Amino acid sequence: MxxxxxxxxxxxxxxxxxxxxxxxxxxxxxxxxxEDGQRFTALTDRVTLRWxxxxxxxxxxxxxxxxVGSARLRDSTGKVLPPxxxxxxxxxxxxxxxxxxxxxxxxxxxxxxxxxxAAATRIDIMxxxxxxxxxxxxxxLAILPxxxxxxxxxxxxxxxxxxxxxxxxxxVWTTPWTIPVLGPFAPVGADVGPDGRLYLLERDFKGVLGxxxxxxxxDLNGVGLGPGEVxxxxxxxxxxxxxxxxxxxxGQGIRLTMISDDNFVFLQRTELVEYRIRK
Numbered sequence: 001m002x003x004x005x006x007x008x009x010x011x012x013x014x015x016x017x018x019x020x021x022x023x024x025x026x027x028x029x030x031x032x033x034x035e036d037g038q039r040f041t042a043l044t045d046r047v048t049l050r051w052x053x054x055x056x057x058x059x060x061x062x063x064x065x066x067x068v069g070s071a072r073l074r075d076s077t078g079k080v081l082p083p084x085x086x087x088x089x090x091x092x093x094x095x096x097x098x099x100x101x102x103x104x105x106x107x108x109x110x111x112x113x114x115x116x117x118a119a120a121t122r123i124d125i126m127x128x129x130x131x132x133x134x135x136x137x138x139x140x141l142a143i144l145p146x147x148x149x150x151x152x153x154x155x156x157x158x159x160x161x162x163x164x165x166x167x168x169x170x171x172v173w174t175t176p177w178t179i180p181v182l183g184p185f186a187p188v189g190a191d192v193g194p195d196g197r198l199y200l201l202e203r204d205f206k207g208v209l210g211x212x213x214x215x216x217x218x219d220l221n222g223v224g225l226g227p228g229e230v231x232x233x234x235x236x237x238x239x240x241x242x243x244x245x246x247x248x249x250x251g252q253g254i255r256l257t258m259i260s261d262d263n264f265v266f267l268q269r270t271e272l273v274e275y276r277i278r279k
């Protein structure tokens with residue numbers, strides 16, 4: 001396996017290939033793990049949530065996932081959303097109260113779900129969301145330490161030199177920060193780690209060369225984002241299409257758990273890939 005380019009002491013932990021016989025299995029675009037890494041919630045881009053437990057070996061590597069529940073997401077009237085433009089669910093974040101936030105890319109919006117089976121509560125959007133490129137809108141969601149909601153698009157608005165970082169606090173959206181462009185990679189997932197930093201999962205795709213992934217992290221402060229640093233960068237075809245990320249403390253360091261979107265294509269697969277940033 002090619003050695004990733006890293007700027008920090010990062011150790012590869014393991015890769016687990018996840019498969020289920022369900023016809024709608026696959027397409028995972030968002031991931032949330034519990035603080036101890038033992039429970040998961042995963043979102044597909046066809047409006048399905050799955051949640052359950054993670055079995056790990058003594059070294060902390062994933063050895064199995066036990067699904068205990070699943071749900072199809074609903075609109076604000078309680079009607080199950082259809083896959084496609086209206087049901088193109090991409091970003092996932094879960095706050096300390098267990099409320100689920102999902103971003104949608106086709107018809108650009110964000111919804112909150114108090115439980116997986118609940119009707120959606122609409123989150124007011126800002127006009128800038130409508131300037132995002134088609135099929136490259138709100139891909140990454142995260143909850144900031146103060147409970148504010150953060151959203152980052154995969155594509156930049158026309159003429160923008162950086163990726164906007166949208167933040168909703170007390171019902172008001174602002175764009176307090178931007179993410180500098182660094183090479184061909186684009187944002188696809190985000191999480192705030194137990195160290196209070198913002199971790200951004202980015203992706204590039206080069207046709208037959210496949211996918212490459214990168215994780216950058218940024219210090220959060222009242223003035224803006226720090227300059228950022230590359231934590232991890234993989235080679236093309238090293239992993240599948242990593243789209244979701246969850247960051248947690250495994251007792252030895254900061255664990256990065258990422259999940260791939262197989263696009264419901266038989267040549268691709270659903271992988272959970274883990275790295276550890278040593279303390």
